[in-house]
Amino acid sequence: xxxxxxxxxxxxxxxxxxxxxxxxxxxxxxxxxxxxxxxxxxxxxxxxxxxxxxxxxxxxxxxxxxxxxxxxxxxxxxxxxxxxxxxxxxxxxxxxxxxxxxxxxxxxxxxxxxxxxxxxxxxxxxxxxxxxxxxxxxxxxxxxxxxxxxxxxxxxxxxxxxxxxxxxxxxxxxxxxxxxxxxxxxxxxxxxxxxxxxxxxxxxxxxxxxxxxxxxxxxxxxxxxxxxxxxxxxxxxxxxxxxxxxxxxxxxxxxxxxxxxxxxxxxxxxxxxxxxxxxxxxxxxxxxxxxxxxxxxxx
Numbered sequence: 001x002x003x004x005x006x007x008x009x010x011x012x013x014x015x016x017x018x019x020x021x022x023x024x025x026x027x028x029x030x031x032x033x034x035x036x037x038x039x040x041x042x043x044x045x046x047x048x049x050x051x052x053x054x055x056x057x058x059x060x061x062x063x064x065x066x067x068x069x070x071x072x073x074x075x076x077x078x079x080x081x082x083x084x085x086x087x088x089x090x091x092x093x094x095x096x097x098x099x100x101x102x103x104x105x106x107x108x109x110x111x112x113x114x115x116x117x118x119x120x121x122x123x124x125x126x127x128x129x130x131x132x133x134x135x136x137x138x139x140x141x142x143x144x145x146x147x148x149x150x151x152x153x154x155x156x157x158x159x160x161x162x163x164x165x166x167x168x169x170x171x172x173x174x175x176x177x178x179x180x181x182x183x184x185x186x187x188x189x190x191x192x193x194x195x196x197x198x199x200x201x202x203x204x205x206x207x208x209x210x211x212x213x214x215x216x217x218x219x220x221x222x223x224x225x226x227x228x229x230x231x232x233x234x235x236x237x238x239x240x241x242x243x244x245x246x247x248x249x250x251x252x253x254x255x256x257x258x259x260x261x262x263x264x265x266x267x268x269x270x271x272x273x274x275x276x277x278x279x280x281x282x283x284x285x286x287x288x289x290x291x292x293x294x295x296x297x298x299x
Contacts, residue, residue: 200228
């Protein structure tokens with residue numbers, strides 16, 4: 001069922017979900033899973049990664065998760081692991097977008113709300129002289145506080161502090177035509193790296209590929225984007241990236257650690273606990289079970 005076609009307005013979908021806040025997580029997540037996949041999840045004897053993510057949302061409660069999903073507060077968590085050198089440059093954090101003085105910012109930068117997830121609520125400013133400053137600030141303020149709506153019952157996002165706006169350095173890679181940078185997403189279970197996926201050219205010809213724990217490219221595996229016919233060359237310092245990801249994920253049964261690599265410079269992206277909210281169809285289906293076999297603790 002394509003629920004987005006039935007209810008095209010995200011605002012309307014959020015209103016409906018807000019009215020259904022009283023429905024227990026166990027019921028709502030089963031129904032959402034059924035809508036997304038066309039079959040019911042097995043919560044008694046789960047084997048799929050996508051099933052175990054739902055149980056992770058329902059049952060695992062670690063207060064540090066709220067810090068880690070906050071785009072600003074996570075910086076303190078990274079520093080606590082002795083990895084402050086991988087943090088992107090931060091120009092400021094604000095309670096209100098209208099507090100931002102564009103005159104004091106460089107020509108290019110990134111604006112995002114601290115409670116945005118899934119790559120949403122992000123504005124890339126490549127030339128501040130070519131944007132409507134008032135319109136951007138209005139949009140940012142309208143985005144704030146979306147964590148108050150919990151459509152996927154993602155507990156960690158409800159534990160964040162009040163929504164703010166963070167301004168960071170805009171990272172670019174001149175080797176990509178669209179100026180985007182490869183996003184290295186490291187899937188770690190109990191602090192051990194088990195799988196990598198890479199997003200490339202996300203603003204033009206978005207492709208996504210998967211690698212196993214030994215960094216063998218999985219030609220047959222794909223999800224919601226085309227995979228690479230010829231996989232990109234991984235950075236020479238992948239071993240160091242894996243070490244960083246394992247350090248940042250060691251406190252949790254499961255975490256995905258996102259990193260960038262700019263000519264050998266490792267830069268922290270984010271930590272997330274519920275990729276796709278657990279609603280992604282892998283091809284082949286066996287990959288869902290493979291990832292699920294690593295997910296041994298989720299409550």
